[in-house]
Every structure is written in structure tokens, then in C-alpha cells.
Amino acid sequence: MILFRYLSRELLITMSxxxxxxxxxxxxxxxxxxxAQAAQGLLDPSVLFLIMGYRMPGFLQLILPLGLxxxxxxxxxxxxxxxxxxxxxxxxxxxxRLLAYTMAPAxxxxxxxxxxxxxxxxxxxxxxxxxLNQQDTLSEFDTxxxxxxxxxxxxxxxxxxxxxxxxxxxxxxxFISEKRERSGADGKSKKEPAITVLVAExxxxxxxxxxxxxxxxxxxxxxxxNPGQADYRAIQYETYGILLPKPSAAVEVSxxxxxxxxxxxxSKDARxxxxxxxxxxxxxxxxxxxxxxxxxxxxxxxxxxxLKLLPAILLYMAYLGVLIAIRGQLDKGKLPPSLGMxxxxxxxxxxxxxxxxxxxxxxKLASRRAIKGxxxxxx
Numbered sequence: 001m002i003l004f005r006y007l008s009r010e011l012l013i014t015m016s017x018x019x020x021x022x023x024x025x026x027x028x029x030x031x032x033x034x035x036a037q038a039a040q041g042l043l044d045p046s047v048l049f050l051i052m053g054y055r056m057p058g059f060l061q062l063i064l065p066l067g068l069x070x071x072x073x074x075x076x077x078x079x080x081x082x083x084x085x086x087x088x089x090x091x092x093x094x095x096x097r098l099l100a101y102t103m104a105p106a107x108x109x110x111x112x113x114x115x116x117x118x119x120x121x122x123x124x125x126x127x128x129x130x131x132l133n134q135q136d137t138l139s140e141f142d143t144x145x146x147x148x149x150x151x152x153x154x155x156x157x158x159x160x161x162x163x164x165x166x167x168x169x170x171x172x173x174x175f176i177s178e179k180r181e182r183s184g185a186d187g188k189s190k191k192e193p194a195i196t197v198l199v200a201e202x203x204x205x206x207x208x209x210x211x212x213x214x215x216x217x218x219x220x221x222x223x224x225x226n227p228g229q230a231d232y233r234a235i236q237y238e239t240y241g242i243l244l245p246k247p248s249a250a251v252e253v254s255x256x257x258x259x260x261x262x263x264x265x266x267s268k269d270a271r272x273x274x275x276x277x278x279x280x281x282x283x284x285x286x287x288x289x290x291x292x293x294x295x296x297x298x299x300x301x302x303x304x305x306x307l308k309l310l311p312a313i314l315l316y317m318a319y320l321g322v323l324i325a326i327r328g329q330l331d332k333g334k335l336p337p338s339l340g341m342x343x344x345x346x347x348x349x350x351x352x353x354x355x356x357x358x359x360x361x362x363x364k365l366a367s368r369r370a371i372k373g374x375x376x377x378x379x
Contacts, residue, residue, distance in 0.1 A: 003088070007098075008105045010079070015064075015071030015109070022063045027052060030059075045145075047131050054127040057120035058257075061113055061282055068109050069289045069316055072102065073309055076297035083301065095356065099294050106290040114283040118261045125258040144168075156180075161203075171203040174217055176242070197223040198240065206241070213244040273337040274330035281323055281341050288345060289316060291352035295359050319348050 031052055038045045079085040085093075144150060146164040151157070162173025176198040200220030207213050217240040225232030256275050259267075264276040296312045322344050329335045 003093070004101050004104070007101050010075045011068075011071055011102065011105050014075040015067045015105075018070045018074070019060075019063050019067030022067060023056075023059060026059050026063065027056070030055065051128055051131060054124035054131075057116045057124045061116040061121055064109055064113050064116075065282065065286050065289055066316065068106060068286060069293050069312070072290065072293035073297050073312055076294070077299050077309075080297065080299045081301050085298075095294070095359065099291070099356065102290055102294055103287070106286055110283045110286040113286055117279045117282045122258055122260055129255070129258055144171075169204060171215075172201070174198070174200040174203045174220070194224060194226050198242075200240070205244070215242040215244055216240070217242065270333045270337060271331050273340070274327050277330070277337070277340045277342075278323070278327050281345065284345055285319070285323070288348050288352055289319065291349070292316075292355055295355040298359055315351075319344075 031048070034043060034048050034051060037043045038048060043051075076085065079088075144159060144161060144164065146161050149158055149160045157176065157178040160173075160175040161171045164171055178196045178198075180194055180196060198217060198220060200217035202219065203215055203217040205213060206216050218238065220237060220240065222235040222237060222240065223232055224235075256271055259272065259275065261276065261279060264272050264279075267273070267276075292315065293312065296308050296315075299307055323341055326335065326341050326344055330337065330340060
């Protein structure tokens with residue numbers, strides 16, 4: 001029991017550290033992407049952390065199996081490198097017993113991944129979809145931040161306001177620069193780039209009966225012209241209206257991923273069946289990668305603990321890559337749902353069994369050769 005607690009503690013601590021690093025890397029990349037969309041006015045900055053929180057179960061369901069796989073390789077690799085595993089083997093620790101001890105924390109991880117995959121991740125996607133639907137009702141005016149130049153309409157418009165009232169109803173010190181095209185001086189269909197600059201002392205939002213919104217600018221100037229040319233036109237106005245388009249947030253959310261698992265069971269749709277098999281495949285993957293990681297963690301102290309790390313990661317990525325490819329084929333209806341992803345798990349289960357049985361067989365063959373060599377010398 002003491003040995004089991006020791007191995008489990010080493011494994012879970014290493015897995016937690018690796019998973020935390022992977023989670024930070026993945027979430028940082030996604031957060032930067034969402035932050036860029038907020039800077040463009042596509043998302044309200046106040047919902048960024050909510051979106052990241054709701055997407056975290058979806059990230060963790062893929063990170064934890066990889067974290068466990070790498071945790072086994074690193075933790076057991078250190079034990080082999082420090083000859084601790086050699087001592088344990090000498091005291092009766094067999095490969096099967098080591099695998100049994102490893103499967104216990106793996107079962108705990110598989111239960112957590114199953115909870116994430118079957119319940120929390122779909123709920124998180126649903127909440128993200130709800131937030132994005134709320135964002136779709138916001139106009140450019142609602143996402144404006146005072147004291148900051150804000151890019152709109154894929155960079156074709158830059159908006160700035162010096163002050164913004166607490167109820168977001170009044171602006172002061174407004175600057176708007178917009179790129180557009182206009183006909184050439186010859187009046188033909190040729191289009192030339194042009195810039196329109198609007199400055200105003202103040203402005204406010206006006207909502208029409210049809211739901212459209214306008215930014216009404218007061219006491220300002222409009223400048224039209226081409227960069228590098230002396231053909232600018234200046235117009236002074238007392239009131240000027242600008243239609244405010246609705247920003248659309250480009251955050252990838254699949255409606256299929258938001259469907260509760262119990263509804264997927266009742267559906268006959270091929271895409272829904274592929275999603276259901278994918279959700280069950282991730283917890284099953286945990287046990288199979290554990291079977292592969294235990295023999296791959298065995299290293300020679302002379303070779304170093306990282307010798308098998310790269311081939312092991314490539315094997316894991318091949319496993320996950322084939323599952324993703326088969327999922328795509330199921331979505332397109334090119335594979336029957338009855339075959340599905342199960343044959344992929346069976347294939348890599350055989351690979352794991354082969355790796356697990358190969359090491360003891362190799363040791364037995366080496367021992368027999370050594371015994372025959374000694375007997376030949378004595379003779």
C-alpha cells in the first residue's frame with residue numbers, strides 16, 4: 001500500500017504540473033485571440049474571462065489525457081534513471097503489478113475526463129453560445145471605450161472618443177476615420193482609395209423604430225480625400241448621422257458540441273452519432289495511452305530519460321490524429337456509425353499490448369543468451 005501511494009503521488013504530481021503548463025499555453029493562445037477581437041470591437045471585454053471559463057472544460061478534456069501520458073513517461077522515467085525501479089523490481093515488482101498500480105490513478109483521470117466530456121464541456125459551449133448571442137445585439141457604440149482608438153469593420157474604420165458617459169449615451173471629442181472607395185476623377189468605373197475623417201465636439205446614439213441605430217454627431221467637420229493628393233474637401237456640419245453596424249464575434253462554437261449527451265443517444269443523425277462516439281472515446285483513450293506509456297517509460301540509465309519521449313509523443317499524436325480523422329469521415333457519412341471509432345481504439349490497444357509484452361520477452365531472450373554464453377565458456 002505504501003508503494004502504491006508513492007507511485008500514485010509521483011504520477012499525479014507530475015501529471016498536474018504538465019497539465020497546468022499545457023493549459024496555460026493553450027488558454028493563453030485563445031485569450032490573445034479573444035482579446036484581439038475585443039480590441040476590434042467584436043467582443044465586450046467584460047465577457048472575456050467568462051468565455052475562457054466556460055471553454056476550460058473543453059480544453060481540459062483533451063489536456064488531461066496528454067498530461068497523464070507525459071506524466072507517466074516523466075515520473076517513471078526518473079524512477080528508472082535513479083535505479084529506484086530496479087530496486088522495486090528486485091523486491092518483486094512485476095510489470096503487471098506496475099500496470100495495475102498505474103491504472104488506479106488513470107481510472108480517476110478517466111472519470112474526470114468523462115465528466116468533462118459528457119457533461120461540463122457541452123454545458124460550457126452552450127453558455128458561450130448564449131454570451132455570443134447577447135454580443136450580437138450590441139452595436140459598435142456599445143463596445144466603444146473612451147480614450148482608445150478602436151478598429152472597426154475589419155480595420156476599415158477607426159473610432160475614438162475622448163469621453164463617454166456612464167450610461168454610454170453621450171460622447172465628447174469624437175474622431176472617426178474610415179477607408180472607402182470612390183470613382184476616379186475621369187468619372188469612369190475605376191475606383192480609387194479614399195479616406196473620410198469625421199471630427200465632432202459631441203455625439204449621441206439614436207435608435208429608430210425599425211431597430212437600427214445611428215450615431216448622431218454635432219458641431220464638427222468632415223474631410224474627404226486621397227492620401228498624398230491635394231484634393232481634400234472639408235465640410236462643416238451641425239448634425240451628422242452614421243449608421244452603426246452590428247459586430248459579429250468570430251469565436252468558433254459548434255452547435256453540435258452544445259447538444260446534451262442524452263439527446264445524442266436518441267438521435268439517428270450521423271453527425272450526432274460521431275459526436276457521441278467522440279465524447280466516449282476521450283475517456284477510453286486514457287486507459288489505452290496508460291497501457292502504452294508504462295512500457296515506453298522504461299529507459300536505460302545510460303540512455304537518459306528523454307530517449308523515448310519523442311517517439312512516445314508521436315505515437316500519442318498518431319492515435320489522437322486518427323481519431324479526429326475518423327470523426328471527420330463519420331461527419332461526412334463515409335463510414336458507418338456501427339464501425340465508428342471503435343476499431344481505432346482496438347488497433348492502438350493491440351499496439352499497447354505489444355509494447356507491454358515486448359519488454360519482458362526481450363529480457364527473457366537476453367537472459368537465455370547470457371546463460372548459453374556462460375555455459376559455452378565453462379565448457
